[in-house]
Amino acid sequence: MALTCCHVIRCSCENQVVERPGCVAVIGVGVLGACVGWNVARHGVKVVFVDAGRPGEGVTDWSFSWVNASAKTASRSYFDLNVASMAAYRELAGIIGPDPWWHPGGHLRWADDPATEASLLETAGLLAGWGYRAEVRTGAEARRLEPALTVADEVPVVFFPDEAWVHGRHLVGRLVGQAVAAGAEHRFGTTVHDVGTGSDGRVQAVVLSDGSRLDVDVVVNAAGPGAAHVAGLLARHLPMRREPGLVTRIECAQAPIRRTMHAPRVAIRPDGDASVVLHSREVDALIDTGEDPAALERLLHESARHVVRGFEDSRIVGTRVVDRPIPGDGHPSVGAVPSIPGYYEAVSHSGITLGPVIGRLLASEIVTGRRDETLADFRPERFSHDTPAS
Helix, strand or coil, X not given: CEEECCCCEEEEECCEEEEECCEEEEECCCHHHHHHHHHHHHCCCEEEEEECCCCXXXXXXXXXXXXXXXCCCCCHHHHHHHHHHHHHHHHHHHHHCCCCCEEECCEEECCCCHHHHHHHHHHHHHHHHCCCCCEEEXXXXXXXXXXXXXXXXXXXXXXXXXXXXXXXXXXXXXHHHHHHHCCCEEEECCCEEEEEECCCCCEEEEEECCCCEXXXXXXXXXXXXXXXXXXXXXXXXXXXXXXXXXEEEEECCCCCCCCEEEECCEEXXXXXXXXXXXXCHHHHCCHHHCCCHHHXXXXXXXXXXXXXXXXCCCEEEEEEEEECCCECCCCCEEEECCCCCCEEEEECXXXXXXXXXXXXXXXXXXXXXXXXXXXXXXXXXXXCCCXXXX
């Protein structure tokens, strides 16, 4: 069975004739795929969401889900992209409504050794110089924001008031629901078996594992950890890092914190009124050592208890190890692949932070053909080993 979309529409854009796609298949419906698809649907273009599972229930649901640019200082262009997406989040909340997915309120970070503390304060100074709000407070002042903290009075704590956390699964559900209401379709519970192209190498169809075929003009690869496989269906080499991460959820009578924080050896954020999410880079480093995941989640839980009062009666309710979707050089791969007409990538770590801006910019590029300079450093063609599909 084939799903056939409307014909390609030709429109004028900056004195050029641009082929407006009739149908866009978005492969992978985590936060990036949902943001791209929702934005494409707002342009009045047909969208089909494809995912092996349910929307937002993969890496997106097992992400620390921290919206920030304070940890994105490796390059100015990457920092600026994240800042732009933070602003896009505030706009998105105004468009689709903030409940129950959007949770502003800021982020706290502190250290317990001199070297790490000095690095944190240096980063805070750099960020302030870039116009990013980073307020150095004391532990005593931080406890006015979060009374359950055990941080000592004199410890420097950096507060980033513009940062937030997102309930990723709820956000994805809201975006997909609105796109479907606008005419989008979905194929959940099925995988992509093949991507068909014409004699000119242009994308023409997506063949699914259930035997159905989607006649499309554009494919967006937002498949997260599976992005290299999807790219390979088009003889495209997309290098990906392997960096697994472990996230644990705990339940308690009432979450004792209201905002995201990075304490020594553990990161903590609320996940609702009675749930909290835990993560640690130090614990991630132990994943491939053969350590039992149950031991790792207990280590996270114990670290959180040292940092925050109120976890005494909490219990672990779930842990997941996921592969982060990180292109080979650590930066996003976003935009058209010139050698494969009709094929676009939306592959990135920090998809929770970057979803709104990537979704908006990539949707505009797909529909109008205009390439925004904001994405100049993150174009897929920097990975030069792609070849046109035969």
